Amino acid sequence: RKEVEQDPGPFNVPEGATVAFNCTYSNSASQSFFWYRQDCRKEPKLLMSVYSSGNEDGRFTAQLNRASQYISLLIRDSKLSDSATYLCVVNPYRGKLIFGQGTTLQVKP
């Protein structure tokens, strides 16, 4: 079993749609969690951290379920500019980050 698993997609959605990505992780002692965005083999950039209480940043909402060991990202009112690969990232212990393979989102007009 991979340490961090994501559905690679692609997710093809129309503009304005709501789309959700899930990610599962295997190490129950993991300490912190993130979503990164990567455009077309450019460098990944932090989208948002994921907190136990859940957090929201504009159209983006991240949730963490420690009991089930999964993280989710919800994007509301999708824009063309949201098309990218979304990477789930888990910090199992100090100094280590494990990246999921990424979920590709394509938003179409």
Next chain:
Amino acid sequence: EAQVTQNPRYLITVTGKKLTVTCSQNMNHEYMSWYRQDPGLGLRQIYYSMNVEVTDKGDVPEGYKVSRKEKRNFPLILESPSPNQTSLYFCASRSRVPETQYFGPGTRLLVL
């Protein structure tokens, strides 16, 4: 401007010819790391460094070396490159608060 720089951005080389990819950050971060990204395998950590003179292996360290003689620089060394090291390489540095990892622009390496 806060940034991580890598050089070269593109490199074509031949098997066995030693090469170094440089990485530099201007944010005074203690933590730096190297990743490689391959289709279907995602980003995998090669080496990381918690501070000057402190380095440790990541998930795929074979065939690579690193050094951290000063805080801002973290070069990746391929002593004898092989074709299976053809990949996209990213250097990164991480801030503590907020906890954010900043990536360099990437180095595309082709080993013939």
